[in-house]
Amino acid sequence: MSYNGGRDRFESYLIDRIVMGVLPPHEINRMARVTVTRPDLYESDGSPITGGLRDPHFGAIEPGEVCPVCGNTRENCPGHFGKIDLARPVLIPYYTDYINVVLQATCRQCGRLLIPSEKAEKYRKIYRRLKEKWPKLAANFVKELRKEAAQTMECPYCGARQFRIRYTRPIIFYEERPEGETRLTPLEIRDRLEMVRDEDLELLGIDPKRSRPEWMVATVLPVPPLAVRPPITLETGMKSEDDLTHALAEIVRQNLRLKNFLSSNAPETMIEEAWITLQYVVAAYIDNELPNVYPLTQKRVRTLKTLAQRLKGKEGRLRGNLSGKRVDFSSRTVISPDPYISVNEVGVPVDIAKILTVPMRVTPYNLEEARRYVLNGPYKWPGATFVYKARSGRKIDLRYHRNYKQMAESLEVGDIVERHLIDGDIVLFNRQPSLHRMSILAHKVRVMPYKTFRLNPLVCPPYNADFDGDEMNLHVMRSEEARTEAEELLLVERHIKTPRYGGPIIGGRQDYVSGAYLLTVKNRFLTEKEVVRLLAAAGYKGELPEPAIHAPKKLWTGKQLVSLFLPKDLNYTGKAKINSGPLSCDTIDCFHDSYIAIYEGKLLMGVFDKSAIGAEQPNNVLHVIALEYGDSKARELLDTMYRMFIRMLDMRGLTISLSDVDIPPEAREKIKDLVEEAKNEIAEMIKEFEEGKLEPIPGRSLQETLELKIINRLQKLLKDAGQIATSYMDPFNDVFIMAKTGARGSDVNITQMVAMLGQQTVRGKRVWRGFRKRTLAHFKPNDLSPEARGFVKGNFRYGLRPTEVFFHAAGGREGLVDTAVKTSQSGYMQRRLMNAEQDLYTAYDGTVRDLYGQIVQFKFGEDGADPMMTYHGKAVDVDRLIERFGVLKEASK
Amino acid sequence: MVSRSRKKRLDTRILEHELVPEHRILSLEEAAELLRTLSIKPNQLPRISINDPIVQLLGAKPGDIIEIKRRSPTAGESLYYRIVVVF
Numbered sequence: 001m002s003y004n005g006g007r008d009r010f011e012s013y014l015i016d017r018i019v020m021g022v023l024p025p026h027e028i029n030r031m032a033r034v035t036v037t038r039p040d041l042y043e044s045d046g047s048p049i050t051g052g053l054r055d056p057h058f059g060a061i062e063p064g065e066v067c068p069v070c071g072n073t074r075e076n077c078p079g080h081f082g083k084i085d086l087a088r089p090v091l092i093p094y095y096t097d098y099i100n101v102v103l104q105a106t107c108r109q110c111g112r113l114l115i116p117s118e119k120a121e122k123y124r125k126i127y128r129r130l131k132e133k134w135p136k137l138a139a140n141f142v143k144e145l146r147k148e149a150a151q152t153m154e155c156p157y158c159g160a161r162q163f164r165i166r167y168t169r170p171i172i173f174y175e176e177r178p179e180g181e182t183r184l185t186p187l188e189i190r191d192r193l194e195m196v197r198d199e200d201l202e203l204l205g206i207d208p209k210r211s212r213p214e215w216m217v218a219t220v221l222p223v224p225p226l227a228v229r230p231p232i233t234l235e236t237g238m239k240s241e242d243d244l245t246h247a248l249a250e251i252v253r254q255n256l257r258l259k260n261f262l263s264s265n266a267p268e269t270m271i272e273e274a275w276i277t278l279q280y281v282v283a284a285y286i287d288n289e290l291p292n293v294y295p296l297t298q299k300r301v302r303t304l305k306t307l308a309q310r311l312k313g314k315e316g317r318l319r320g321n322l323s324g325k326r327v328d329f330s331s332r333t334v335i336s337p338d339p340y341i342s343v344n345e346v347g348v349p350v351d352i353a354k355i356l357t358v359p360m361r362v363t364p365y366n367l368e369e370a371r372r373y374v375l376n377g378p379y380k381w382p383g384a385t386f387v388y389k390a391r392s393g394r395k396i397d398l399r400y401h402r403n404y405k406q407m408a409e410s411l412e413v414g415d416i417v418e419r420h421l422i423d424g425d426i427v428l429f430n431r432q433p434s435l436h437r438m439s440i441l442a443h444k445v446r447v448m449p450y451k452t453f454r455l456n457p458l459v460c461p462p463y464n465a466d467f468d469g470d471e472m473n474l475h476v477m478r479s480e481e482a483r484t485e486a487e488e489l490l491l492v493e494r495h496i497k498t499p500r501y502g503g504p505i506i507g508g509r510q511d512y513v514s515g516a517y518l519l520t521v522k523n524r525f526l527t528e529k530e531v532v533r534l535l536a537a538a539g540y541k542g543e544l545p546e547p548a549i550h551a552p553k554k555l556w557t558g559k560q561l562v563s564l565f566l567p568k569d570l571n572y573t574g575k576a577k578i579n580s581g582p583l584s585c586d587t588i589d590c591f592h593d594s595y596i597a598i599y600e601g602k603l604l605m606g607v608f609d610k611s612a613i614g615a616e617q618p619n620n621v622l623h624v625i626a627l628e629y630g631d632s633k634a635r636e637l638l639d640t641m642y643r644m645f646i647r648m649l650d651m652r653g654l655t656i657s658l659s660d661v662d663i664p665p666e667a668r669e670k671i672k673d674l675v676e677e678a679k680n681e682i683a684e685m686i687k688e689f690e691e692g693k694l695e696p697i698p699g700r701s702l703q704e705t706l707e708l709k710i711i712n713r714l715q716k717l718l719k720d721a722g723q724i725a726t727s728y729m730d731p732f733n734d735v736f737i738m739a740k741t742g743a744r745g746s747d748v749n750i751t752q753m754v755a756m757l758g759q760q761t762v763r764g765k766r767v768w769r770g771f772r773k774r775t776l777a778h779f780k781p782n783d784l785s786p787e788a789r790g791f792v793k794g795n796f797r798y799g800l801r802p803t804e805v806f807f808h809a810a811g812g813r814e815g816l817v818d819t820a821v822k823t824s825q826s827g828y829m830q831r832r833l834m835n836a837e838q839d840l841y842t843a844y845d846g847t848v849r850d851l852y853g854q855i856v857q858f859k860f861g862e863d864g865a866d867p868m869m870t871y872h873g874k875a876v877d878v879d880r881l882i883e884r885f886g887v888l889k890e891a892s893k
Numbered sequence: 894m895v896s897r898s899r900k901k902r903l904d905t906r907i908l909e910h911e912l913v914p915e916h917r918i919l920s921l922e923e924a925a926e927l928l929r930t931l932s933i934k935p936n937q938l939p940r941i942s943i944n945d946p947i948v949q950l951l952g953a954k955p956g957d958i959i960e961i962k963r964r965s966p967t968a969g970e971s972l973y974y975r976i977v978v979v980f
Contacts, residue, residue, distance in 0.1 A: 126979075133936035137980050847931065854937050863968035873967070 021210030022095070028222045033057045033069050034082035036223055039252040041241065053245050053252070058082055058226040079225025084252060086219055086282075087259040088275050089186040093170040093283045093290055095216035098206065099189060100167040102196060102213045105149035105204055108175075109160035111195025113203060114152035115145070123203060142205035170290045171283050186279065190217040221282065223248055243304040247285045247296050254278040329356055329476040335431075337467050338454040339646050342639045343506065344492045346429050346443035347454020348474065350381050353421040353447045356476045357385050362415045373419040374398070374408040381447065382420045390414035421445050421476065426483045428475040428490065429453075431463040435830065438462035438498065438505060442490035458512070458638050459492055461615040462505050493635035496626045502870035503618030504626060504634075508610075508642060513743035514654055514734075515645030516608035517578075519558035522593045525549065526556045530651065534561055537647035538640040558648070559603040565641040567629050571884055572598040572621055577611040577742040596621070610742030613642070618872035619880075627871070628884065660733045661753040661797050667728040671721045671755055675793050678717040679786060682710050686784050706784070707766065711759065714791055718758035722751035729754065757792035757800070760811035766790050767807050778803050903950050915962040916947050919974070924958045927974060941975040953977045 034050075034057040041054040048054035059079035060067035067077040091099070106113055113120060123145060130138040153162045166174040166181070173184040193216070198208035206213065229242035241249075258274040260266075284296045287308035295303040311317045331352050338347055348356075362370045376383030378398045387396045387407060391414075401407060411417070421427070425445040434440060441462065448454055453472055460466060477483045488494075498505035508516060518524065519534070526534070531544065545564065549555040579585060579594035588595050588605075596606030598621070606612075612621045626634035688694045689706045696705045726747075729736065735753075739745045752758070760767055767790030773781035779788035787793070790807040794800035800808060839851040846864050848857035861867070865875035907913055919927065928935060935956070941948055943955055953959060957977045965971040 130979075133934075134940070134978065137940070137978060140980050845931065849937075853933075855931070855933065855939060858931075858973060859968070859971065861967050862963075862965040862971040865967065 019210065021207065022212070022215045023222065024212065024215045025218075025220050028081075028083050028220050031081045031222065032083035032220075033080040034223070036082050036084050036248070036252055037256075039249045039256065041245070041249070042239075053223070053241075053248055054226070054231070055082065058223075061226045061230055077227075079227040081225060082223035084221040084223060084248070084255060086221060086278070087255055087262055088278070089190050089217045089219045090221075090279045090282045091171040091186050091189070092216060092218050093286050093293075096167065096169070096171055096173075098211075099193065099213060099216055100165070100173070101146055101204060102193060102201070102206070103165050103167075103173065103189065105146050106192070106196050106200065107155035107158060107160055108162060108192060109155060110158040111192060111200075112155065112157040112197065113200035114149040114155060114162065115203075116156040120200075120203060124199070127203060139205065142203070145203060168292075170287075170293060171279060185275075186217050190214050190219075193217065218282065221251065243298075243306065244285075246298060247281075247288075247304050247306050250296055251278070251281050251285055254281045327475065329478060330473060331356060332471055332473045334452045335455050335465060335467060335470050335472050336452040337457045339457055339643060341446055341454060341456055342444070343456045343458050343635060344444050345446045345456070346427065346474065347446050347448040347452075348421060348427075349451050349453070350447055350449060351451065352474075353445070354379070354381050354383070356421045356427075356474075357418040358421065358425060358476060359388075359478055360417045360419045362411055362413055362417060364413055367411065367413065370415075370417045370419070371408040371411055373417055374411060375404050377404045382422045384417045384419045386418035387411070388416040388418075390416070421447065423447055426477065426487050426491075428477065428486060429455075429472060430475070431465050431470065431472045433827070436462065436500075438495045440490065441492050441495055442486035443492060456638075458506055458508065458615075458642060461507065461509065462495060462498075493631045496631055496634050496638075497623065497868050498616075499866070499868040501618065502867045502872045502874070503616060504620065504623040505616060506638070507615030507617065507620075507622050508613045508645065509615055510743050511649055511654070512642055512645050513610045513614055513741050514738055515647075515649040516562075516613050516642075517737060517741040517743075518652055518654075519645060519648040520562055520603065520606075520608045521558065522607075524558040526558065526561070528554055528556075531556045531561065533651065534644045534647050535564070538565070538644040540564060540640065559605075561644060562608060562641060563598075563602045565637055565644075566598060566601040566603065566621075567625065567633065568601040570598055570601045570625065570629075571886075572596065572624055573883060574619065574621075575611060576607050577609040577614075578607060578740045579611075583740075607741075608645075609740075613645070614742060619877075623871075624880070627869070654734050654737075656733075656735050656738075658797065660729075660735045661750070663725050663728040663754055667724060670724050674717060674720050674724070675756075678713055682713055682786055685709055685713075689784075710784070710786065711766065714759045714786055718751065718756060721755040722747065725755035726750060753796045756795050757804070757808060759786075760790040760792055760807040762790075762810055762814055767810055776803055776806060903946055905950060907946060908950060913947065914964065916951060917960045917962075918951055918953050919958045919960055923960075927958065935976055938974055938976040940978045943977055943979055948977055955979050 034055045036053055036055070037051045038049055039052075040049060041052050043049055048056055050057075056065070056068050057080060059069070060072060060074045060077040061079075063074065066073060067080075069080050070077055072078075115123065123141075127138060127141055127145075130141055154160070155162060163178075164176045165184075166176060168174070173189060174181045175184055193213040196213060201208040201213065224244065229244035229248075231239050231241050231245070233239055254274065254277050258271070258278050261271045261274050280293050281296065283290055283293050284304075285306050288295045288304055288306040289309065296306065297303050309316075314320060333349070333352070341347055360366065360370060360373075370384075373382060373384040374387060378385040383398075385398055387398065387401075388394075389396065389410075391412070396407065398404065398407065423444075423446055426442050427445055428440055429443045430440040432439075439462070441459070446454070453474065455465065455472070457467075463472070465472065477486055492506070496504050496506045525548070528544075528547075535544075542564070545556065545560050547554040548557045548560060573588055574596050575585075576594045576596055578592070579590075583592040583594045585592060585595050588597055590605070593605060593607055596608070596612055597604045608621070611617055614620065614622075617623070622634060622637065625637060685694065685706060689702065692702075694702060694706060696702050697708065700708065729750075735745065735750060737743070739747060739750055762768075767775050770776055774783060775788060775790065779785075783789075787803070790810070792800060792804040792808055794804050840848055840856060841851075842860045843849050846859050847855050848860050849855055863875060867873060869875070871877040871880055931937075935958070938958065941959060943949070943953070948959065951959070955977050959975050959977060961973040961975065963971050963973055
C-alpha cells in the first residue's frame with residue numbers, strides 16, 4: 001500500500017467517451033438479482049422479506065453483512081439491481097418527447113416513416129454526410145424532416161390514412177380519429193413503436209442500436225441497489241426508509257392491484273383505472289414535480305424526493321455534489337490589512353498553520369529539518385501532525401503518539417512527514433464571488449499571531465476586498481507540481497496587469513493616493529529626520545541623495561525620494577489626476593505641477609496621484625514599469641515606494657472636520673440669492689405654462705417641456721452653488737486633496753456637503769407621487785414648484801428640512817434597489833456568457849477554437865495580441881516608444 | 894425540403910452597404926491553400942447558410958469558401974473565412 005491509501009490497487013482506465021442510450025428491458029432483466037413482488041419490507045420478526053424492497057440481494061449495507069450475491073461485505077459490495085415486472089406497460093416521462101416524435105412521423109398501420117422511399121433514400125444520403133461533418137446541422141435537418149413527415153396524412157407505403165396525434169405532457173397521447181379523440185394506451189403505443197424500422201429511426205435522429213423506441217415504454221422497471229437508497233437508523237432504534245424506497249413500494253402496491261384485477265377478470269373500467277394509477281405513480285417516481293401528476297407523499301404531507309429531485313437544482317447531485325465538491329486542506333476567516341507584508345504574501349494565523357499541513361518527503365538533505373518538526377509535535381508550531389513510515393507503510397498520528405523524540409530519531413529517508421504550514425509555503429487565496437481569474441491568486445505564507453488572514457491592502461482591487469468583515473478562503477496545495485505551477489502562474493505579482501483591458505489591476509487606492517500626492521507636492525520639503533523615517537518605511541538601504549536645499553537646513557523634496565525607487569532609465573510623461581479644471585495643462589510646460597515628467601528615473605515635475613500609482617489606471621507609471629521592467633520590478637515598487645506613501649500620511653496625518661466643509665456667511669448668502677433667483681425664474685415658467693404661453697420643445701408635450709426646463713434650470717443652480725461654495729474653500733484642505741487626487745470622494749460629494757443636495761429623482765423624474773396631486777401634505781395640490789417636487793436646497797453641513805429628508809430618502813431608496821437588481825441581473829448574464837465560452841481556447845497556431853476543433857476566430861482578437869501585454873489594448877504604442885527611448889524634449893533642456 | 898424554389902429577387906445594393914463587408918469566393922487553389930495552412934478539414938471552418946443574401950448574390954454553391962474582409966478595431970483589417978452549407 002502506498003501513500004494514497006491503497007487506491008492504486010485497482011486497475012485504472014481512461015474514459016475516452018460516454019454514450020447515452022435507453023436501458024433496454026432485456027438488459028434490466030439480465031442485471032436484476034431480485035424480482036420485487038411484495039410492497040412490505042420486513043417480516044414480523046424484523047428480518048427483510050425476500051422479494052421485498054429490502055431483500056438482501058440488493059447488496060450488503062450493514063456493517064459485517066455479507067452480500068448473498070457477490071460475497072463481499074459492505075466496503076466492497078457494489079450493490080445489485082432488482083426489477084419490478086409491470087402487469088401492463090407504462091410510459092416513462094421525458095422519454096415521451098421522443099415517443100411523440102416517432103409516433104408523429106411514422107405510419108399508424110405499418111410503422112414506416114411517412115416519407116416516400118426514393119425521397120427517404122436521398123435524405124438518408126444527405127443526413128449521413130451532414131452527420132459526419134456537421135453534427136449540429138444534421139440536428140436541424142432532422143427537425144425539418146420530422147416536420148415534413150408529420151404533415152403527411154397518407155402513408156406512402158400502405159396507403160393508410162393518418163390521424164393527428166395530440167401529446168399532453170407528461171404522459172398522455174390522444175389520436176384525433178374521425179369518430180372522436182381517443183386516448184392511446186401504452187400497449188398500443190408500444191405496438192406501434194415496435195413496428196418502426198431501424199433505418200427509419202436513423203432519419204429521425206435516433207440510434208436504433210442503443211435506443212429502440214419501444215424500450216421507452218417500460219414493461220419492467222429497474223430497482224436500484226440499497227446503497228442508492230440506504231435506510232437510516234434513528235437514535236431511538238427505529239428504522240426509517242429512504243424516499244426512493246417509499247416511492248418504489250407504492251409502485252409495487254399499484255402493480256399488485258392491477259395484477260389482481262387482471263387475473264380476477266375484474267370489470268374493464270377498474271382495470272383501466274388501476275393501470276392509469278400505475279402510470280402516474282411511475283411518472284412520479286421519475287419526477288415528483290411533473291405538472292398534472294399527483295406527487296407522491298409520505299403521510300399526505302411531505303412530498304417525496306424522487307429520482308429527478310435528487311439530480312435537479314442547486315443542491316442536486318450535479319450542481320451540489322459534482323460541480324460543487326468540498327475540499328480538505330482549506331480554511332476561511334476574516335481578513336484584515338497589513339501594509340508591511342509583501343503583496344505576494346498572506347498572513348496566516350498560527351492556529352490555522354498548525355492545522356493545515358504539507359506532506360514533506362524526507363531526503364538526506366532535509367532529514368534534520370524534518371526531525372525538528374516531528375520533535376515539536378502537533379501542538380507546537382512549526383511541528384508535524386502525521387508521520388508516514390515508508391518501511392512499514394504505517395501512518396502514525398502524532399496526536400496519539402506521545403514519544404516525539406523516539407519518533408524523530410526513527411525518521412529515515414523516504415518517510416513522509418505532514419508538517420505544519422511554514423513561512424514561504426505557496427497557498428491559494430480566494431474571495432467570492434470568483435468572477436475573474438484574479439479572484440484566486442497564489443500567495444506566500446507568513447505565519448502570524450491572532451486570528452485573521454492578513455492581506456496587503458494593495459491587493460484589494462483584484463479580489464474586490466475590503467476589511468469591513470470580509471472573509472476569504474485559503475487552500476494548501478499538496479503536490480510539488482501544483483505548488484510550482486501556482487508560483488509560476490498565479491503568484492500575485494504575475495497579475496499586476498489584467499488580461500482584460502491592458503492596464504494594472506493592482507495599485508494604490510485611497511490612502512496610498514493621498515500619501516503619494518502629499519509626498520510629491522511642490523511645497524513638500526523634508527528634514528533629514530523625516531527623510532530617514534520615510535526611507536526606513538520603504539526599506540531603503542542606499543545612500544541619502546544630495547539634499548535639494550543645503551542651507552540654512554538640509555532639506556529634501558518628496559520627488560527626490562520617489563526618484564530613488566524608479567528604474568534609472570525610465571522616461572515617462574503623462575497627466576496627473578489633478579490635471580483638470582483650474583489646474584489643467586495640456587503640455588509639459590505646466591505651472592500647476594499637474595503634468596508628470598520622469599526623465600532617466602528622476603521625477604522632475606508633476607505629482608504622483610491616482611493617475612500615476614493608482615489601480616486600474618491604464619498606462620500609468622506603475623503599468624509602464626510592470627510592462628517594460630517586468631512584474632517583479634513592479635512588485636518591488638509596491639513593496640517599497642508605496643510603503644513610503646503610507647508613512648507620509650502617518651507623519652502628516654489626514655483627517656477632515658466640519659470646518660473643512662464650512663463656508664463663510666457671505667458665501668451662504670450668495671447661494672441663497674442664487675436659489676431665490678432660480679426659484680423666481682421657475683415660478684415664471686410655471687406661470688407661463690398655466691397661462692398656455694409656454695412654447696413646447698418639438699416632439700414634447702407642454703408638461704414635458706416645462707419639466708425639462710425646470711430640471712435644466714435646477715441643474716444649473718446646483719452647479720453654480722457648488723462653484724461658489726468651492727471657491728470659498730481652502731483648496732489645500734484634506735477633503736479637497738482627496739477629491740482632486742482621486743483618493744476618495746468627488747466634486748459632487750463636496751457640493752452636497754457644502755452647498756446643496758440638488759434635485760432628487762424617482763425613475764428619472766422629479767418626485768411626483770405620494771398623496772393625491774401632491775408629494776406630501778405640506779404642499780398644495782398641483783404645486784409644481786421646486787421644493788414641492790423634491791428639490792433639496794439643504795446640505796449635509798447645515799442639515800435638511802423634514803420634507804427634504806423625505807425626498808432624499810425616496811431618491812436614495814431607488815438607488816439601493818437599482819444596485820441590487822443590476823448586480824443580480826448582470827451577474828446572471830455574465831454566468832451565461834462564461835458557460836457559453838468556457839471551452840474556447842487559443843490553439844498553438846493562433847486560431848481560436850471550440851472544444852470540437854471548430855474555428856471561431858482565425859487569429860485571437862483578430863490581431864493575435866495578448867491584451868495583458870499591451871498598452872491599454874495597443875500591442876505597440878509608438879508614442880510610448882518615442883517617449884521611452886527618445887529624449888524628453890522640453891524637460892531635458 | 895428546403896423551399897429553394899422561392900427565389901426572391903435580391904437587391905444588389907446591399908453589397909454597397911457600409912455595414913456589409915467585402916465578400917469573395919475563394920478559387921479552388923486558394924481554398925486548398927487555406928485549408929493546408931490551417932491544417933484543418935473544411936468542416937472545421939465557420940459556416941454560412943446558402944440562404945444568406947450575400948451568398949446568393951455571389952452565386953456561391955455549398956462547399957465554397959467565402960473570404961470576408963472585415964474592418965477590425967484591433968487589427969485594422971482582418972480576413973475571415975466561412976464555408977457555404979445547405980442550411
